[in-house]
Amino acid sequence: MENIPVQQKILSRNDEIAASLRQVFDRQGVYVINLISSPGSGKTSLLERILPVLGPRFRCGVIEGDVQTENDARRIARLGFPVHQIITCGACHLDAQMISDHLDRLPVSDLDFLCIENVGNLVCPSSYWLGEDAKIVILSAAEGDDKPVKYPAVFRRAAAMVVNKTDLAQWSDFSQETAIANARGINPGIEVFPLSCRTGEGLLLFTDWLSGRISAKKA
């Protein structure tokens, strides 16, 4: 079986396409994030919280990646932001070619901030660069504080970790300190934002950090 060489060839070709995407994003001055987490950790909920805060200052757009359904794109469209859904029909991650094929469905040249919400999967998406400026990983408190150690690749490559559902921590064995120590053991420079999309607690620090990044690229 030629699994590994084929995989390397695919990843290398992906990186070439992602580099071209990045040139487009840089030329337009649009800051791009690639949002990665397990299913149900709150990627779309986070966007529903941050887009209304960022919207008055920045022109925002979203690409949604899902194995099936357009549910997430509908949730974003309700907020009035441009959004395009990519349905992967079984594929476990977005790749740069998919982004390239669909990019003309969004007014990228008019955007300051583009969020790509990846397929819910803590393993495969971490290997595929989509031309983004930063990967942001979400860990739900309900998933447990050991996940950075068990799924290290995405935590190693992420600029920031959002610890979501902090309101559930009190009902589980989750230790925020352990989760942060585990993530920083793999990636000492990772920024950490504990928050709850349900209660709104902690969201301001995250939107401030993101605003700084978007402004810096726009300038």
Next chain:
Amino acid sequence: MENIPVQQKILSRNDEIAASLRQVFDRQGVYVINLISSPGSGKTSLLERILPVLGPRFRCGVIEGDVQTENDARRIARLGFPVHQIITCGACHLDAQMISDHLDRLPVSDLDFLCIENVGNLVCPSSYWLGEDAKIVILSAAEGDDKPVKYPAVFRRAAAMVVNKTDLAQWSDFSQETAIANARGINPGIEVFPLSCRTGEGLLLFTDWLSGRISAKKA
């Protein structure tokens, strides 16, 4: 890119190896489950709950699949059951070749029940048959009731869905009725077991169902 034909070739070769594994399992009269869920939905916690209940009646063994760490195997070993850890070093699922390569590390001919705990991933493991009698998917209440619709493949192929962390449902927007309706919309025959590994509620129905399956194969 030859991604899709290569993938088909890999899956077809996987099925051949899995069929050989199944012959071994059938000859030995060992009932095998393939436990699949997102990261942190409670696969190992479920095993920690059910093995002590099944242990007095059946000879049980476990194969643990993880991207990194032997943490899960250590948790099972503490209970006194034979366990072997497969570390995939980045791979997002177990395949039949991995099981075949490691099977001699467990006393399979002495077992009645073998549980294979897959890598935490709701997408990729569903495509790889490991020779098991049944796939069992776990959905955590904290993940949301929409997951069967968004990740249909594993729910379509599973004999049973365990709805875990029912104790967290009251603190989230999770509707058990909606989750079950979504799963049965994809797979009308799927058995459903709502339970909480934390409180123990609902576990008896699941262990009874599993005992029936193990006994039937042993007979």
